[in-house]
Amino acid sequence: MQRYQREKRFRRIAWPRALPPAVIVVAVVVDLAWPPFNTFPLLATVSVTAAPVYSLARTVTSGGVALLTGWLLAFRESEEVISRPNVIGFTTLVTLTVVAAFLNRIFAREREQLRTSRQVAETVQRAMLPTVPERVPGLALATRYQAAQEEALIGGDLYAVHDTPHGLRMVIGDVRGKGTRSATLVNALLGAFHAAALQTPDLPSVVQAAEIQVQDVKARDEDAPYEDFVTAVFVEILPDRSALRMANRGHPPPLLVHGGRVTALEPKEPSLPLGLGDLAGPVVPVDRYELPPGATLVLFTDGIVEARDGTGAFFDPVPPLTGPLPADPGAVLDAMLAALFRHTDELEDDAAALAVTRLPDEGGEESGAAVRP
Incomplete structure (x- = not known):
């Protein structure tokens, strides 16, 4: 019974965990197919989507990968990476990664409180x-x-x-x-x-x-x-x-x-x-x-x-x-x-x-x- 519960739980969380890397892949494909398109707004969502489902380290890493991807795409289009639009994009990525780190801690604390409440309720029920x-x-x-x-x-x-x-x-x-x-x-x-x-x-x-x-x-x-x-x-x-x-x-x-x-x-x-x-x-x-x-x-x-x-x-x-x-x-x-x-x-x-x-x-x-x- 526990094995089937673990399999169900894994399937429930599989697609949200795949969302941050999928966003990065989509940003790269869009940039290669249509260079005028600004992919920074897409990359800015990577760390935010990672916050509810990843650990703190992986959330920050996701933001870092998005930042590196944005820099490589910007360098591909022009050697002048330090331009005003790019600086605004990089700043947005860094800011949202910091925000995502705080959100990740809040989500983790709430999940732990809910898990503890469930364990207490189930323990009391079994004791009765x-x-x-x-x-x-x-x-x-x-x-x-x-x-x-x-x-x-x-x-x-x-x-x-x-x-x-x-x-x-x-x-x-x-x-x-x-x-x-x-x-x-x-x-x-x-x-x-x-x-x-x-x-x-x-x-x-x-x-x-x-x-x-x-x-x-x-x-x-x-x-x-x-x-x-x-x-x-x-x-x-x-x-x-x-x-x-x-x-x-x-x-x-x-x-x-x-x-x-x-x-x-x-x-x-x-x-x-x-x-x-x-x-x-x-x-x-x-x-x-x-x-x-x-x-x-x-x-x-x-x-x-x-x-x-x-x-x-x-x-x-x-x-x-x-x-x-x-x-x-x-x-x-x-x-x-x-x-x-x-x-x-x-x-x-x-x-x-x-x-x-x-x-x-x-x-x-x-x-x-x-x-x-």
Whole structure:
């Protein structure tokens, strides 16, 4: 995933870095083709275009190369280089190179501040997310989290896993918005899930506990808008690992990957996100699906399916998961995220993913049972 991010980042900055030498080449070609044309205004832009993308040394060097090019072109046209028009041109080049050096320092300082803010926000976000075990009896798990490149605020993505006597219980969700308010909702929801997952006997009670907690946080925050909400999926894999129960609260449907096929686990009845439960009844719809040995359940947040390419098309996670993939949750997530970063230049929103694979039964073949609700 990091390799694809580096490749995308390199392609984004390649053409701006090529602009200063391209301007010098154009100035030389124009001067050779049309000697009366004054190329000093073109050469004067070299250091300015270099300032946002080059280091200080390269910015000054670009200005020096432009100055030397201007002197050579002027000497080619006439041995009397020290004329009034040429002196004005050389002075302009030197002045703009000095200005570009100051601009370069300003740009570098702002880039460093933004990079530090992003690192702090991502560190805080990762610290809020609990550690997920790689293995529990009969299951293997993996998680991935990637902060948005365009943001420097704490995101609202969350996930958590608990292995309980009632089964393996998981939640993945996305809080609307960013910043301290979303962090408060993330902490409140994770706390409610941790307590309810261990104490309540059924999945609807876990969802109701989370709903009550989100409503309570909104009631205590007078500045919180009414439309604050959390989309989430709650999953309970039965103790014998043969099937799962799922409650979807307005979240993108999880995908079940098995035997080269991908099945979107769409809820039979749509439900409102957490925080808007007072607009719906108290009943929590729960769907049940079989979980064959070797199948992988993939859950993700909005940042993945809302990622766009250059034409504005949304990312579809189904194609990269279709075909032969190992029964390994980490490999499945890596395949999906590699395709994601081939699709988009930058993530506009944070992206979190959680996958769980039912390990093949010991001494038996993988089941070929169809997935059915």
